[in-house]
Amino acid sequence: MNNNLTYTNYFRSILGILLFITLFTLLIPFISILVIISLGKLTNWILEKVAPLLARFILWVLNIKYRIQYHQSKLEDSTFLTASINTPAIYIVNHASTLDILTILALGIQNVRFIAKWEMQYFPFFFMLGRLTGQIFIKRGNREKAVQTLQKNYEKVQRYRRSILIAPEGTRKHEMPIGPFKKGAFRMALDLGYPIVPIYFEGTTKLCKGGSLFTKSGNITAHVFSPISTDQWKEATLEENIEDIRNKYIQWSTGI
Secondary structure: OOOOOOHHHHHHHHHHHHHHHHHHHHHHHHHHHHHHHOOOOOHHHHHHHHHHHHHHHHHHHOOEEEEEEEEOOOOOOOHHHHOOOOOOOEEEEOOOEOOHHHHHHOOOOOOEEEEEEHHHHHOHHHHHHHHHOOOEEEOOOOHHHHHHHHHHOHHHHHHOOOEEEEOOOOOOOOOOOOOOOOOHHHHHHHHHOOOEEEEEEEOHHHHOOEOOOOOOOEEEEEEEEOOEOOOOOOHHHHHHHHHHHHHHHHHHHOOO
């Protein structure tokens, strides 16, 4: 057994993968009909209610306990994540595990859209769901094209007061514990005047490191921190602002 994985872990992992594929495949026609009939008005309901339930169910099958912990002095419950419809933000997360797909969906952030790599569209159910629900796919290898894609979505993001969730590391394959941050998320925050809300996933790499499809049982905590204002940010100091936030993630990775 590798990395202390037991036969039970392997069985749960295979079952989780099969359930994930089966549930999403079966739901695609149903979701497609709902989105089309409602003219897109049920998209948020799908992302905020249906997706979190499915994600948490798969995590339960994997015997992973998932919780959200808020690190704000005035907000001690889930009202923070559900307040984004009135106060849109750029949510950023650390990214180093296959489990991140589930932990992100399980957050249930209101009125949010995700920035995903272009290659995700090669999987039929991700392509269908992504396109139908208005997710944003970018080509990470082409920085100029990626920036153009993000900027093209500014109008929709502002018009519908949407929040955006993005992993600034861009890939799971990076130096540990926290890889270099790309500018995309922070450029968006600066251009849109949105605050940045850091979310740190604790435990994901211990249970499922990198691109592995096999997971161990255990605990994952999504630590949601107070919004970081970008009102005083400037183009000239953007790299310093980014490095300051990355240093927070490095600090959190050593213990919260």
